[in-house]
Amino acid sequence: MTTTDDIAFSRPYMGEAEATAAAQTVMSGWIVGGPRLAEFEARFANLCGAKHAVGVSNWTTGAFLVLHALGVGPGDEVLVPSLTFIATVNVIRHVGATPVFVDIQPDTFTIDVDDARSKITPRTRAIMPVDQIGLPCDIDAINDIAAMHDLLVLDDAACAFASRNRSRPVGSLAMSTVFSLHARKIISTAEGGMITTDDADLAARLRILRHQGMSLSDFARHGMPPTVFESYPEIGFNFRITDIAAAIGLAQLDRLEEILMRRAKAAEAFTSALNAHPFIIPPNVPSHLVHNWQSYQVTVAKDSPLTRNEIMDRLHLLGIPTRRGVMASHREPPYAEIKANLPVTERIADATFQLPMHPGLTDTHIHRIISAMQSLS
Numbered sequence: 001m002t003t004t005d006d007i008a009f010s011r012p013y014m015g016e017a018e019a020t021a022a023a024q025t026v027m028s029g030w031i032v033g034g035p036r037l038a039e040f041e042a043r044f045a046n047l048c049g050a051k052h053a054v055g056v057s058n059w060t061t062g063a064f065l066v067l068h069a070l071g072v073g074p075g076d077e078v079l080v081p082s083l084t085f086i087a088t089v090n091v092i093r094h095v096g097a098t099p100v101f102v103d104i105q106p107d108t109f110t111i112d113v114d115d116a117r118s119k120i121t122p123r124t125r126a127i128m129p130v131d132q133i134g135l136p137c138d139i140d141a142i143n144d145i146a147a148m149h150d151l152l153v154l155d156d157a158a159c160a161f162a163s164r165n166r167s168r169p170v171g172s173l174a175m176s177t178v179f180s181l182h183a184r185k186i187i188s189t190a191e192g193g194m195i196t197t198d199d200a201d202l203a204a205r206l207r208i209l210r211h212q213g214m215s216l217s218d219f220a221r222h223g224m225p226p227t228v229f230e231s232y233p234e235i236g237f238n239f240r241i242t243d244i245a246a247a248i249g250l251a252q253l254d255r256l257e258e259i260l261m262r263r264a265k266a267a268e269a270f271t272s273a274l275n276a277h278p279f280i281i282p283p284n285v286p287s288h289l290v291h292n293w294q295s296y297q298v299t300v301a302k303d304s305p306l307t308r309n310e311i312m313d314r315l316h317l318l319g320i321p322t323r324r325g326v327m328a329s330h331r332e333p334p335y336a337e338i339k340a341n342l343p344v345t346e347r348i349a350d351a352t353f354q355l356p357m358h359p360g361l362t363d364t365h366i367h368r369i370i371s372a373m374q375s376l377s
């Protein structure tokens, strides 16, 4: 049984406001494709500094939709880091394209732009950098090589809502960015996703494609004469997000500052304690980046007396839940036949693990986590 003393690894930060917003939407009659979604998209776009935001059922359907809308498909290669949640790679296969794995930078664990450049071939169509557990990738360098080689850019910002790069919000920096609103993300709608772009044509097409290719949304058709019929100019999908989810998302946006502040406070406490740790290295955040602390990931030093897994087991016995660091997707069976030389990815996947990180961590929790880390030897 869970008690209030138990430390959760991750926990959505929701309360009465989200419950009331959801209930009011249920009672309103517009539970999908209605005014709450329009409002959520407008506020989300504004916070990202993007012209358009398109809500979808999750990151995976959103990223698929962008690749599909941009015509990425069979015969195309897409550059992608292997060190990412496997969804990033799966969507490349969903559209029938070929993932080409790129290594990561050893200090930030985001995509190694030189390695990406060296893997460009005449078949390369797109590049999908990942804002690693909330830390923005080097998007300016990515955009430069994309412009030079005529590549599409889809920024996987599943974890990076409200992170910043040289003071600019993630979501405004690539031709398309996709966020996740899953339970472990900065704001959540339980399941959900958001695509941001400045391209009005792309946004309009994504709205049509998420709704079975229908030329007029239900909301737009609502006030029209009954003889105005919609058409279906192309094959679409059902990747809609509900207005109930959007209402929860709006309530979450009201809490955004508090969520970010509480996460940053926990991260600062962990980092200042770990700076003195003999064999656990805190995350490195370059000064031009703002991390939203979606996750807090540490690295076990090469000369550590304990292995990464021994440390995780010891912390578990002390009541501190942990998870391994970001996975290496190329090691999983669906991608194992792709022979990739990714030494940094493999080293980091084996040497990292994540501490509890969510806005509900109390001072007592933070203190217990730090004491447990300090007791390791």
Ligand SMILES: Cc1ncc(COP(=O)(O)O)c(C=O)c1O
Binding pocket: 058, 059, 060, 061, 084, 085, 087, 088, 130, 156, 158, 159, 179, 180, 181, 182, 192, 193
């Ligand atoms: C980097 C990354 N990409 C994609 C996803 C997939 O997001 P969703 O579950 O909303 O499809 C996640 C989810 O954890 C993720 O961390």
